[in-house]
Amino acid sequence: MKIFNNPPKETWPELSQRPQLELEFLDSAVRNVLNRVKKSGDSALRELTLQFDKVIIENLRVTDDEIQEAIKLTSQELQKSIKTAASNIEKFHAAQQRDSVPVETTPGVLCWRKSVAIDKVGIYIPGGSAPLFSTVLMLGIPARLAGCKEVVLCTPPDALGKINSAILFAAQLVGVTKIFKVGGAQAIGAMAYGTESIPKVYKIFGPGNQYVTKAKQLVMEDGVAIDMPAGPSEVLVMADDSSNPAFVAADLLSQAEHGEDSQVILVVDKESLIAPIRKEIEKQIANLPRKAIAERSLVNSRVILFENKKEAIAFVNEYAPEHLIINTENIDEIVSEITNAGSVFLGNYSPEAIGDYASGTNHTLPTNGYAKAFAGVALESFTKYITYQQLTQQGIMALGPIVEQMAEAEQLMGHKMAVSVRLESLRNK
Known part of the structure; x- marks a missing residue:
């Protein structure tokens, strides 16, 4: 991690840049995939799955037998944990339901606004090196609470042409209606345009790599709604003397292990804090199964020293992190000044990993600075509002x-x- 000492404001936009592929290459590559899917449907999906996932898939849809097998393969302990997380997520999102409140704007003029579920939604679940069954809960539960009639799930198959058993267990638990063995930009294209097997949906949800994120942005040009630009994961941690270096290091590594294009940022107010945290990172990373990924991610990550608290807060708002951990004294004072963040975690005992799985908040969040204008997924993301008036x-x-x-x-x-x-x-x- 590179260290920057009290960087001037004119350098902040550069410091806020996320790692990304050459944009021209990314755009053309994804457009090619989408055009193939639009033109050739299922046959293109099979060809692209063989090309990118190195596996031949005949039946794109997951069968009931495969779901039942997955339930048996998911340990009782993990099933119990998933159900506990699901319960918390449901409680948090159910509390977001709103009653329709008629307003008489003028005597004899009654206006109101009603929430109506989006009929058909698609959810994308990353499943390559890390099968994110937790994202199934984050998207499937609010879709069910909203009353979406059709929930289509796409996720990439493994080398044997199978879907991770925990993903399938979570999908049937939350009421996903159709599951398909398709990943990457081609999955986004399939849900956007429809194929012989995969139905077209009205709105697409879910995080993914840069190809998936670009595909979601491009299908918007064809009138398909998306939740938000949710690309490679990121975290910014604010730390001071009250922080535990081991906790801070663990929080940074928990995001760095997501992928090589993930980014972690550490903001401190004293130079003396950096060495203990770096020492903990070296100690903890040695035991990570995804060590190589985390190491490459750390190359794109930064430590930024701000001796002035106001400057530190201003930089955080400029960076607009997906996840923000405020691990400092005077938390209330700092958090009141935060205007740009996807999800905020307060204090020594609030690791971002808790929000990823089981606290109840949604972990599908805006990345790459989009937290300046976008919110994370919520119950209302699966609805639209119709206004009414009667005179x-x-x-x-x-x-x-x-x-x-x-x-x-x-x-x-x-x-x-x-x-x-x-x-x-x-x-x-």
Whole structure:
């Protein structure tokens, strides 16, 4: 991890850059995949799965027998843990349900807004080197609570053409309706355009690598909604003298092991804090099964020293991290100034890993600085809102003349007429 000492503000945009592939190559490669899927459907999916996942898949859809086998293969201990996490996630998201509240804006003019589920949604679950069954819970549970009629899940197969058993267990637990053995940008294309096997959906959810994220952005051009740009994972940890170096190191490594293009940022207020944390990183990384991935991720990661607290907070808001851990004194004072972050973890005993799995909050979050404008997935992500209005005779008489005047000023006489004929009808009674 490179160290930057009180960097001036003009360097912050560069320090906030995430590792990424050459954009021109990424764009063209993903467009090619999407075009193949749009043109050739299932046959393109099989070809691309063989090309990228090195496995031949005849039946793209997971069968009921495969799901039942997966349930048997998932240990009782893991099933119990998944159910506990699911319960917490359901509690948190169920609390987000809102009642429709009619508002009388003018006597006789009643307006309200109603939440309606998106009928067909697709969820993408990364399943390559790390099968993220936890993401099934994060997306499947709010989809069920919202009342989505069809929930399509795509995830890449392993070398034997199978889906991780815990992914399948979680999928049937939360009520996913159809599961397919397709990963990468081609899975996004399949859900966006539909194929012989995979139905077209109205909105696509889920994190993924840069190819998946780019595919989600590109299918938006064809009118398919997405949750947010959710690419390679990242964390920013703020630490001071009150921090435990072992805790800080573990939090940094928990994100670094996600992938080579993940990024971790450490913000400290004293140079003396850096050495103990780096020592802990060296100690802990030696025991990680994904050591090589974490080491390559750390190459793209940074330690930034800010002796001025206000500058440190301003940098955090400029970086807009997916995950923010505030492991300092005066947490309340700092967190009140944070405006850009996907999810925030407060204090020594709130590791980001807890939010990834079981606290109840959603771990599908905006990355790459998109937390400046996007929120993480929530119950309302699976719904749309329809507005309604109903006017009585009293209402049209009160508000009609105002609309007549405004429509005439905009030279939209048809709009004025729609009101005028009603007013004239009432006046002639």
